[in-house]
Amino acid sequence: MTSLKQGARGPEVAELQRQLNQHLPASQRIPVDGDFGPRTATAVREFQRAQGLDPDGVVGPKTRAALGQAPGASSGGSGSGGGSGGGAQAPVPSGGKGGVAPKLVTLDQLCQVMTVVKRARAETMLDPLNRAMGEFDVNSRLRISAFLAQIAHESGEFRWMEEIASGQAYDITVNRKKALELGNVNPGDGKRYKGRGPIQLTGRYNYRAAGKDLGLDLEGNPTIASQPSVGFRIAGWYWKKRKLNPLADAQNFWDLTYRINSARLHYEDRKKYYNRALKVLA
Numbered sequence: 326m327t328s329l330k331q332g333a334r335g336p337e338v339a340e341l342q343r344q345l346n347q348h349l350p351a352s353q354r355i356p357v358d359g360d361f362g363p364r365t366a367t368a369v370r371e372f373q374r375a376q377g378l379d380p381d382g383v384v385g386p387k388t389r390a391a392l393g394q395a396p397g398a399s400s401g402g403s404g405s406g407g408g409s410g411g412g413a414q415a416p417v418p419s420g421g422k423g424g425v426a427p428k429l430v431t432l433d434q435l436c437q438v439m440t441v442v443k444r445a446r447a448e449t450m451l452d453p454l455n456r457a458m459g460e461f462d463v464n465s466r467l468r469i470s471a472f473l474a475q476i477a478h479e480s481g482e483f484r485w486m487e488e489i490a491s492g493q494a495y496d497i498t499v500n501r502k503k504a505l506e507l508g509n510v511n512p513g514d515g516k517r518y519k520g521r522g523p524i525q526l527t528g529r530y531n532y533r534a535a536g537k538d539l540g541l542d543l544e545g546n547p548t549i550a551s552q553p554s555v556g557f558r559i560a561g562w563y564w565k566k567r568k569l570n571p572l573a574d575a576q577n578f579w580d581l582t583y584r585i586n587s588a589r590l591h592y593e594d595r596k597k598y599y600n601r602a603l604k605v606l607a
Contacts, residue, residue: 328384328385329341329361329383329384330361330366330383330384331361331363331365331366331382332361333361334359334360334361335359336359338359338360338361338365339357339358339359341361341365341369341384341392342355342356342357342358342359342365342368343357344392344393345365345368345372345392347452347553348372348375348392348453348552348553348554348555349368349552353368355368366382367382369382369383369384369388371546371549372388372391372392372554373388373391374541374542374546374549375546375549375552375554375555376388376391376554377539377541378391391554393426426452426453426455426459427455427456427458427459427464429455429458429459429463429464429469430451430454430455430458430469430473430606431451432444432447432448434605434606435447435450435451435454435473437601437605438473438474438477438598438601438602438605439473439477439482439483439598441482442482442483442484446483447483449553450483450553450557453553453554453556453557453558454553454557456554456557456558457557457558457560457561458557458561460558460561461558461561461562461564461565462565462570463564463570463573465573465574466603466606466607467573467576468570468573468574469602469606470573470599470603470606471569471572471573471578471581471599471602472560472564472569472573473598473602474578474595474596474597474598474601474602475524475581475582475595475598476523476524476560477598478591478594478595478598479523479524479525479585480523480524483523486521486522486523486551486552486553486556487519487520487521487551488519488520488521488525488527490519490520491515491516491519492515492516492517492519492520492527493515493516494515495507495509495515495527495528496509496512496513496514496515497509497510497511497512497514497515498512498515506528507527507528507529507530507531508529508530508531508533509528509529510529514529517529517547518531518532518547521547521548521551521556521559522550522555522556522557522560523556523557523560524559524560524563524564524585526550526556526559526563529544532544532547532550535550535559535563538562538566539558539559539562541555543559567584567585568584569584572584578595578596578599579592582595
């Protein structure tokens, strides 16, 4: 498969555009017209930056792998298992950055846990979700169940990859104390570093810390945190940073929830998803 760059045309470009759109917020998606023009080139470069690749705008083997387009790779179909979840019983090898995404949860299983999300939306999220879980060792039935439960609640079953509120409430011009706690030292930082991703990364300090560990310039490009390929990695980073896997292994969902939301808001809703996931993945 040849590399693609600006000026290329044809079905391969159209497929590339479809893959890119899976990683972009709805407002930033590009036309699927088979024409590798300036908008597609910009989208490629932004995707490459988000993945820590050389942002040269050329779609070669590394960029294809990150998109899930490597020869023989899955594009995020339903997989198999239908709900039996056999592969989620015990830890499986980690992975998820480039190459074929690990099949830690299937599309059917995901839709059984999150019963409101539209199947097409869930399919868009499946590949980056599995990659992030593989990368951060969320790789057993107990860990996956707890992880899915928390992100299902926090994101409203993937409806919100960006905070609904403007973020102005934690701007230094509105609430100085809260803003400084989050590292929002400049006017406008509240909106700039509002909650994004399935676990709502918030505040300049947190964007900086996550970006440093993930090799991404989240402080300089905060909006990419709402892209599935980035947002799920942030959620996995947060999960491992807060040492949530040991709590999931111990089935200590009460303390695990505290580390995500210290007030344990809507605990019963989170627990509903947890119990459902345990059954689906049994």
